[in-house]
Structure formats: C-alpha cells, structure tokens
Amino acid sequence: MNVAIVKYNAGNIYSVVNALKRLGIEPTLTDDAELLKKADKVLFPGQGHAGEAMDYLKARKLDLLIRDLKQPVFGICVGQQLLCKHSEEGDTDCIGIFDAEVKRFQPQRHEDKVPCMGWNQLYNIKSPLYKGLNNGDFVYFVHSFYVPLCAETIATADYILPYSASMHKDNFYTCQFHPEKSGKVGEQILKNFLDI
Amino acid sequence: MSLAKRIIPCLDVKDGETVKGTNFVNLRSAGDPVALGKAYSEQGADELCFLDITASFEGRKTFTDMVTRVAQEINIPFTVGGGINELADVERLLYAGADKVSVNSAAIRRPELIDEITNRFGSQVCVCAIDARFDADGWHCYLKGGRERTERGLFEWAHEAQERGAGEILFTSMDHDGVKEGYANEALRELADNLSIPIIASGGAGKKEHFRDTFTEGHADAALAASVFHFGEIPIPELKQYLRDEGINVRI
Numbered sequence: 001m002n003v004a005i006v007k008y009n010a011g012n013i014y015s016v017v018n019a020l021k022r023l024g025i026e027p028t029l030t031d032d033a034e035l036l037k038k039a040d041k042v043l044f045p046g047q048g049h050a051g052e053a054m055d056y057l058k059a060r061k062l063d064l065l066i067r068d069l070k071q072p073v074f075g076i077c078v079g080q081q082l083l084c085k086h087s088e089e090g091d092t093d094c095i096g097i098f099d100a101e102v103k104r105f106q107p108q109r110h111e112d113k114v115p116c117m118g119w120n121q122l123y124n125i126k127s128p129l130y131k132g133l134n135n136g137d138f139v140y141f142v143h144s145f146y147v148p149l150c151a152e153t154i155a156t157a158d159y160i161l162p163y164s165a166s167m168h169k170d171n172f173y174t175c176q177f178h179p180e181k182s183g184k185v186g187e188q189i190l191k192n193f194l195d196i
Numbered sequence: 197m198s199l200a201k202r203i204i205p206c207l208d209v210k211d212g213e214t215v216k217g218t219n220f221v222n223l224r225s226a227g228d229p230v231a232l233g234k235a236y237s238e239q240g241a242d243e244l245c246f247l248d249i250t251a252s253f254e255g256r257k258t259f260t261d262m263v264t265r266v267a268q269e270i271n272i273p274f275t276v277g278g279g280i281n282e283l284a285d286v287e288r289l290l291y292a293g294a295d296k297v298s299v300n301s302a303a304i305r306r307p308e309l310i311d312e313i314t315n316r317f318g319s320q321v322c323v324c325a326i327d328a329r330f331d332a333d334g335w336h337c338y339l340k341g342g343r344e345r346t347e348r349g350l351f352e353w354a355h356e357a358q359e360r361g362a363g364e365i366l367f368t369s370m371d372h373d374g375v376k377e378g379y380a381n382e383a384l385r386e387l388a389d390n391l392s393i394p395i396i397a398s399g400g401a402g403k404k405e406h407f408r409d410t411f412t413e414g415h416a417d418a419a420l421a422a423s424v425f426h427f428g429e430i431p432i433p434e435l436k437q438y439l440r441d442e443g444i445n446v447r448i
Contacts, residue, residue: 014293018268048318111198113392115320117363118199118417119242119447138200138447140273142320159199181273181295183237 001194004039006066007031009056010046010078019180019190033065041194042069045180046078050102050145051090053082063095072196073172080167080174081145089145097172098152102145105160115144116159120177127154127168129175131192137185139165139177146176200447201411201439202242202418203432204396205425207232209278210249212258214426230265236425237272239432242447244270245298245366245420248278249341255279260292267293275323283312290317298323298366301339304346304353307360314361323396324357325366326350328383335383342370351386358391365391366420368398376402376424384414396420404430404438411444 005016007029020027020043027043028035036042044066046053057063066073066083075083082094087102094102105114119138122130141157147164149156155166157176166175173193179186207214207229214229233244246266248259256279263276276289277298286297303309303324313322327338328350335350354365367387369380379400388395394417397410401421410416424430439446 014291015267015295018293019271021268022271107392110389110392113394115318115363116199117320117394118202120199141199181271183240183272187271 001025002038002040003027003043003194004036004041005029005043005045006036006062006079008046008053008060008062010048010053013045015178015180016043016045016076019187023187023191023194025194031060031062033061036065036069040071041196042066042071042073043076044073044079044083045076046082047142048078049089050078050081050087050094051092053078054092054094057082057095067095067097070171072193074193075172075174076180077143077176077178080147080164080176083172083174084147087145098147098150098167098169098174100147100150100152100164100167102147104145108160112160115142117142120157120159122155122157122165124153125155125166127166127173128196129166129168129173129189129192130155131195132188133185139175139179139182139185139189141177143176198445199417200242200445201416202396203240203407203435203446204243204245204275204418204420205232205236205241205432206245206247206398206420206422207426208247208249208422209259209262211255212262215249229262230269232426233266233270233274236432237270240436240448241272241432243272243418244274246274246276247298248276250279260288263289263292263294277323277325282309283316286313286317286321290321296321296323296363298325300325300327303357304337304339304348307356310357310360310362314363319361319363319393322362323364323366324354324362325368326354326357327368327370329370330380330383338370350383351390354387354391358393362393364394364396364417366396366398369400372400373398374423375400376406378402378406379410379414379416379419381410381414384410384416388415388417394418401430404435407435408439408442408444411439
C-alpha cells in the first residue's frame with residue numbers, strides 16, 4: 001500500500017512514520033502534489049501553531065490540494081483542527097472540510113490544566129475507524145484547542161467539556177488524540193484507517 | 197472528567213545500560229533500556245522516562261542513538277533527561293524522537309533555558325525536574341544528582357519554572373528516594389495545590405499503597421518509580437488493577 005504523509009512545518013511527524021513502520025508500512029513523507037494525489041492513503045499529522053501551519057500550507061497551495069484529495073485522509077491532532085473551517089488559535093482560516101470552529105479550552109476549576117496532556121477515554125465511538133475497540137478505551141492527548149461536538153463527530157472525549165475526539169466526513173477522518181502514542185489502542189486505530 | 201493518573205517507569209541510563217541506585221549511589225545494572233521500555237509499554241506503563249546519567253560526549257551520543265531506537269519501537273510517550281544544558285541538546289533529543297525533555301541542573305543555573313525551550317517547542321515538551329531535600333531551613337533544591345546544595349527553595353523554584361512555561365514538574369525527594377517508604381506527599385500536595393501544571397511524584401515507592409497515597413494524599417498527577425518495576429517487585433498490571441480497585445482513575 002502506498003501511504004503518504006503530508007510534509008510541512010508542524011512538529012513531530014517522525015513518531016507517525018515510526019508507528020506506520022511498526023505496522024509494516026514504509027510511508028512517503030512528501031509535499032509533492034503528484035505524490036500526494038496518487039497515494040492510496042494520506043496522513044495529515046501535526047503539532048504546533050495552527051496559524052503558522054496554515055501560512056506554510058497556503059504558501060505552497062497544499063491547503064487546496066488537501067481539500068481536493070479523494071482517497072482516505074487522516075488528520076491527526078492539529079491536522080484535525082486544520083481540516084475545520086476556522087481556529088481561534090491565531091484567528092486562522094483553515095481548510096474547511098468540517099464546518100466547525102476550533103476553540104481554546106477555558107479552564108473552570110483548578111484541576112483543568114491547559115494544555116490537556118495525558119490519557120483520556122473515548123466514548124460514543126461509531127465508525128470503521130474504531131472497529132474492535134470499546135467505549136472507555138484510553139488514548140493519549142496533547143492539546144490546548146478543541147473541536148466542539150458536531151454532526152460529524154465519531155468519538156467524544158470529556159475534558160472540561162465534552163468535545164470531538166474524532167470526526168468523519170466523506171473521505172476525511174480525523175482524531176484530536178495521538179494514535180501513534182496511544183499504545184495498542186492507537187495501533188488498532190491506525191490499522192483500521194489503513195483498512196478503510 | 198479528569199485525565200488518568202499516570203504510572204511512569206524511570207530508567208537511568210549509563211553507557212547504554214539501565215541502572216538504578218539507592219540514594220543516588222551504589223548503581224546496579226538492570227538491563228537494556230529499549231527492551232525494558234518495550235516491556236513496560238506492553239505491560240501498561242503510561243509513559244517512560246529515560247535519564248542519561250553519563251556525562252561524557254561519547255555517552256551523550258550513545259544516549260541519542262538509544263532515543264532513536266526507543267522511538268522506533270515504543271508507542272507511548274517518553275521523556276528524556278540528563279545532561280541537557282542548552283537548546284541544541286533539546287533539539288538533538290526531540291529530533292531523535294523524544295516527546296518531552298526534562299531539564300534539571302542547567303535550568304536552576306540558567307532559568308532562561310525553560311523560556312527558550314518552551315518558546316521554541318511549546319510547554320508540553322518541557323518537564324522541569326527538581327531534586328530537593330528537607331533541610332533544617334526547609335526544602336532546598338540540589339544539583340548534580342544531589343551533591344551540591346543551592347539556595348533555591350523547592351516551592352519558589354517550582355513556581356518560577358511554571359511561570360517560565362514548564363509543562364510539568366518532576367519532583368524527586370532525595371530524603372525519600374531509594375528508601376521505599378512512600379513519596380514526599382506533604383510537599384507534593386503543596387506543589388499540586390498551588391501550581392497549575394501537572395506534578396510528577398518521584399522517590400520513595402516501595403509498595404502499591406505508596407502509589408495510591410501519592411495520588412490521594414499528595415494530589416500528584418503521575419507517579420514515577422524505578423527499582424520496584426525493574427526488579428519485578430511490583431508488576432504494573434497488578435499495580436493498576438489495585439489502583440482502580442482503590443477508586444483511582446487509571447488506564448487499563
């Protein structure tokens with residue numbers, strides 16, 4: 001299988017590369033339009049600042065390219081946020097697959113630490129992406145911004161408030177957590193994506 | 197909902213081998229760090245911590261190679277520390293595949309290091325490790341694995357580290373480390389209740405009850421331990437089941 005990872009200025013992409021290698025996949029890390037278009041699957045991971053990431057993608061017209069991809073695409077963490085319409089982080093217009101606004105966590109109590117960093121449970125899972133997994137399974141999150149619940153939500157998490165841990169629309173799948181750092185559960189999610 | 201309390205095995209690494217001392221001396225070898233890390237990950241550890249206790253240039257290179265191998269084989273977050281003196285060290289370790297770095301002595305000597313790391317890579321990568329001892333005049337920070345006393349107090353330094361952007365505090369009580377009679381829960385609680393970033397308890401685990409107590413009494417977000425895991429005294433699956441039975445939110 002030909003799996004491409006979008007290469008851009010957004011953080012630790014090598015952990016996703018390593019995770020795919022553990023599944024026996026040798027991914028292509030690229031920002032080349034032709035290579036991305038002809039891949040069987042595209043991963044769009046990310047960490048860091050949404051505004052800086054969008055500036056970089058727009059300067060290379062990768063935002064339009066990603067929007068028009070037809071094969072299964074998996075947006076991870078900031079990748080999920082960038083597939084939304086707009087982010088409060090840097091007041092950034094994003095790619096707009098999902099008609100959702102990315103918001104900053106507003107702590108309500110002393111325990112509400114931001115960034116939200118650690119293991120949390122998934123609920124309301126509904127998608128082939130979660131085949132073989134259960135409500136209550138733990139995955140690893142690191143984020144300060146979140147996507148509210150919406151029609152495209154396929155898994156929820158609850159931290160400060162319930163929000164979209166994962167979304168699906170057409171050929172686009174996303175998760176806010178890091179499957180590549182989420183032990184066996186995360187490995188299964190990556191496998192499920194590759195099987196879609 | 198809050199996040200699961202984390203269990204973090206810590207591997208002290210010297211010349212590519214895992215070691216763990218008692219009160220920071222009498223090092224005993226406890227195996228290959230990559231194999232141990234993988235085993236811990238499969239047993240349900242929530243995170244791993246690798247501390248390079250080699251000071252030499254050669255040792256640092258060996259350690260960086262080890263970080264690369266760990267990143268290839270392990271699918272949970274891992275923190276590395278030891279010998280981090282400048283931004284270039286942080287870059288080297290993050291590019292090798294570490295998720296977080298822990299800074300200790302260098303940050304006390306030059307606190308701006310924390311600002312530099314977090315401005316460049318974000319708060320989530322910067323763990324501020326503090327070794328402290330309860331002296332006649334209160335909790336004091338120590339350097340060089342406990343050999344050099346500083347004039348910094350534990351609480352004021354932890355607060356400054358938070359203000360400079362550190363994402364977590366890893367507090368090791370030198371009075372409790374290696375003694376196996378429980379964590380320094382009073383001091384931990386003071387840290388946890390007064391700071392807004394997660395606190396990792398370190399030093400003193402000997403029994404499963406000690407982990408429970410550091411979460412319930414010490415209000416710690418995570419508990420780190422070494423020898424009780426390395427020598428199989430407390431298997432992680434058993435520990436986590438115990439904690440869950442005690443009503444603590446852990447990942448199983």
